[in-house]
Amino acid sequence: MTDTILEVSNxxxxxxxxxxxxxxxxxxxxxxxxxxxxxxxxxxxxxxxSMTLRSIVGLLPRGVEILSGSxxxxxxxxxxxxxxxxxxxxxxxxxxxxxxxxxxxxPVLRVGDQxxxxxxxxxxxxxxxxxxxxxxxxxxTGIPDPARRARAYPHELSGGLRQRVMIAMALSxxxxxxxxxxxxxxxxxxxxxxxxxxxxxxxxxxxxxxLFVTHDxxxxxxxxxxxxxxxxxxxxxxxxxxxxxxxxEHPYTAGLLASAPDFDQPDRALVAIPGFPPNxxxxxxxxxxxxxxxxxxxxxxxxxxxxxEHEAGHAAACFxxxxxxxxxx
Amino acid sequence: MTDVQEREQTxxxxxxxxxxxxxxxxxxxxxxxPRATLTALDGVDLDLRRxxxxxxxxxxxxxxSTLAKILxxxxTPTQGSLDWxxxxxxxxxxxxxxxxxxxxxxxxxxLNPRLSVxxxxxxxxxxxxxxxxxxxxxxCLRLLNQVGLDADALDAYPSQFSGGQRxxxxxxxxxxxxxxxxxxxxxxxxxxVSVQATILDLFGTLQRDLGLSIxxxxxxxxxxxxxxxxxxxxxxxxxxxxADTAELFSNPRHPYTRALIDSIPRMNPGSRxxxxxxxxxxxxxxxxxxxxxxxxxxxxxxxxxxxxxxxxxxxxxxxxxACIKSLALPSIAPTGEQKEKQ
Numbered sequence: 001m002t003d004t005i006l007e008v009s010n011x012x013x014x015x016x017x018x019x020x021x022x023x024x025x026x027x028x029x030x031x032x033x034x035x036x037x038x039x040x041x042x043x044x045x046x047x048x049x050s051m052t053l054r055s056i057v058g059l060l061p062r063g064v065e066i067l068s069g070s071x072x073x074x075x076x077x078x079x080x081x082x083x084x085x086x087x088x089x090x091x092x093x094x095x096x097x098x099x100x101x102x103x104x105x106x107p108v109l110r111v112g113d114q115x116x117x118x119x120x121x122x123x124x125x126x127x128x129x130x131x132x133x134x135x136x137x138x139x140x141t142g143i144p145d146p147a148r149r150a151r152a153y154p155h156e157l158s159g160g161l162r163q164r165v166m167i168a169m170a171l172s173x174x175x176x177x178x179x180x181x182x183x184x185x186x187x188x189x190x191x192x193x194x195x196x197x198x199x200x201x202x203x204x205x206x207x208x209x210x211l212f213v214t215h216d217x218x219x220x221x222x223x224x225x226x227x228x229x230x231x232x233x234x235x236x237x238x239x240x241x242x243x244x245x246x247x248x249e250h251p252y253t254a255g256l257l258a259s260a261p262d263f264d265q266p267d268r269a270l271v272a273i274p275g276f277p278p279n280x281x282x283x284x285x286x287x288x289x290x291x292x293x294x295x296x297x298x299x300x301x302x303x304x305x306x307x308x309e310h311e312a313g314h315a316a317a318c319f320x321x322x323x324x325x326x327x328x329x
Numbered sequence: 330m331t332d333v334q335e336r337e338q339t340x341x342x343x344x345x346x347x348x349x350x351x352x353x354x355x356x357x358x359x360x361x362x363p364r365a366t367l368t369a370l371d372g373v374d375l376d377l378r379r380x381x382x383x384x385x386x387x388x389x390x391x392x393x394s395t396l397a398k399i400l401x402x403x404x405t406p407t408q409g410s411l412d413w414x415x416x417x418x419x420x421x422x423x424x425x426x427x428x429x430x431x432x433x434x435x436x437x438x439x440l441n442p443r444l445s446v447x448x449x450x451x452x453x454x455x456x457x458x459x460x461x462x463x464x465x466x467x468x469c470l471r472l473l474n475q476v477g478l479d480a481d482a483l484d485a486y487p488s489q490f491s492g493g494q495r496x497x498x499x500x501x502x503x504x505x506x507x508x509x510x511x512x513x514x515x516x517x518x519x520x521x522v523s524v525q526a527t528i529l530d531l532f533g534t535l536q537r538d539l540g541l542s543i544x545x546x547x548x549x550x551x552x553x554x555x556x557x558x559x560x561x562x563x564x565x566x567x568x569x570x571x572a573d574t575a576e577l578f579s580n581p582r583h584p585y586t587r588a589l590i591d592s593i594p595r596m597n598p599g600s601r602x603x604x605x606x607x608x609x610x611x612x613x614x615x616x617x618x619x620x621x622x623x624x625x626x627x628x629x630x631x632x633x634x635x636x637x638x639x640x641x642x643x644x645x646x647x648x649x650x651a652c653i654k655s656l657a658l659p660s661i662a663p664t665g666e667q668k669e670k671q
Contacts, residue, residue: 044523192594196594260522260525272530
């Protein structure tokens with residue numbers, strides 16, 4: 001049994017609607033991350049992947065609430081942790097890298113001071129020692145001329161450099177769990193490649209676990225060991241990246257893989273998934289993917305399939321796994 | 330017929346020696362030193378052939394969007410010319426707008442939220458006198474049909490559509506004036522993966538059915554490889570390599586193109602892209618390096634690279650690269666080797 005660092009069980013998030021029942025945007029999501037593991041969550045916009053991530057760090061937008069379920073970090077119940085206790089956790093234990101390096105940095109503070117803030121607060125370093133640590137973290141993330149760049153303001157840096165500053169900031173207190181919300185979508189391919197390799201190397205160095213949220217399947221394949229696919233607020237498939245890519249057991253995952261262009265197979269036709277994601281305010285009893293699914297049977301529209309393991313370490317929420325595997329075999 | 334004439338015939342739009350510089354002032358009371366000039370494009374030559382999809386790729390700041398804006402006429406080049414394959418020479422004003430149309434990256438901000446689809450399309454049809462007033466509705470329906478939308482869409486507003494459908498509307502709007510050339514600036518990068526495929530498919534259909542020439546600005550090389558016939562790679566305001574898509578990706582002759590290919594995240598299960606990373610950042614456009622502008626980051630650079638600024642030269646039929654070592658570069662590793670697990 002591996003050491004679990006984060007356990008999310010039956011997490012349900014909803015938006016309150018006055019007196020009416022809340023709109024459920026994340027529904028009964030469970031997963032666990034082992035120490036040192038790299039876990040990816042893939043889904044399209046509106047699938048609830050970013051909300052799941054935000055609930056872990058306590059950054060849910062106003063109006064979104066945890067309706068049920070638990071978030072456990074070691075022995076700590078994250079949902080019940082607020083104020084000073086949460087602040088003590090954020091940085092040395094859990095850190096986050098945001099999607100937009102342009103907006104996540106404070107524009108009126110030098111980047112060196114922003115990186116140093118965490119280590120002064122959590123590690124109790126002096127101003128000078130924290131600054132030196134910030135410069136050495138910047139050097140570690142491959143920022144050229146870090147001593148000079150530490151004195152720069154965010155607007156003086158390019159997107160790639162700003163993202164490195166975010167990484168330096170997140171890793172300066174050596175967190176045990178690093179959360180990344182689409183950290184490379186705003187970047188060019190060459191810079192994306194640099195940043196992904198850097199994340200991988202640094203996580204290995206400080207021994208951090210990684211929770212990586214993205215919509216890009218190829219990026220998940222590059223960075224993660226385990227994977228959960230989300231659709232309409234639910235996890236529809238979970239397993240090792242290699243297994244899920246080789247033998248998807250949910251029609252949505254299969255559809256995503258077929259619709260993404262693969263550089264190594266230029267001649268493969270792209271097959272889009274017909275239809276649209278459902279409106280979460282009008283949930284039906286059936287599988288949320290059934291209206292778009294080529295394998296859907298009558299019972300798919302009336303009952304929601306549970307997430308079940310069909311082979312060890314690989315689970316899917318689909319009644320018709322057999323038919324899918326037959327069709328793709 | 331000579332080769333030159335043949336090429337002339339198939340080229341619909343030729344860009345010759347286009348330069349775009351921005352004078353950033355520097356004579357004010359607080360200025361120090363000489364006036365600063367930013368060179369966004371530096372002597373770009375490019376042919377767009379009739380009926381092809383030409384992809385323009387490069388890092389941000391390489392000038393690809395500037396070039397696209399010059400082609401649609403929303404920016405004027407500092408120097409250089411745009412040559413049209415047209416009997417009356419370069420079209421101007423309203424006529425130019427009819428020949429080149431643009432599809433933007435973000436379909437959430439490129440459509441007017443207060444105009445219904447009917448109003449948006451009929452305004453164009455009437456202004457440009459595409460069809461008589463009595464046929465406007467029928468033409469609107471034909472356009473919607475062409476981009477795969479129903480007649481129901483006609484009286485709806487942009488907010489009622491999803492991202493993919495909005496991008497279809499933006500394409501319908503571009504097609505309304507029956508252009509010869511469509512310029513698409515990252516048209517799928519704001520869309521979800523499952524929707525991207527349908528929009529890419531639509532571009533392919535339009536190219537086949539209408540004989541449209543499309544300049545496709547993109548940064549996702551897997552998408553480019555899937556859709557385009559030719560690819561032009563830009564770096565710091567220059568085109569560094571142009572070739573047929575298959576040729577460019579299998580036999581790149583510029584080190585920067587190779588670096589781009591090595592950076593692509595792969596989809597093969599269990600594979601990790603362990604290719605070397607391209608060091609450093611693109612140099613500042615205010616202060617370009619001497620010689621080849623890629624040389625400070627280039628793994629193959631030697632001393633002469635910092636003195637010789639290589640022009641774009643033919644290395645094979647239909648394949649040009651701007652590198653003095655283009656013929657001496659070792660061929661890239663077959664993809665199978667890259668896929669090996671680390």
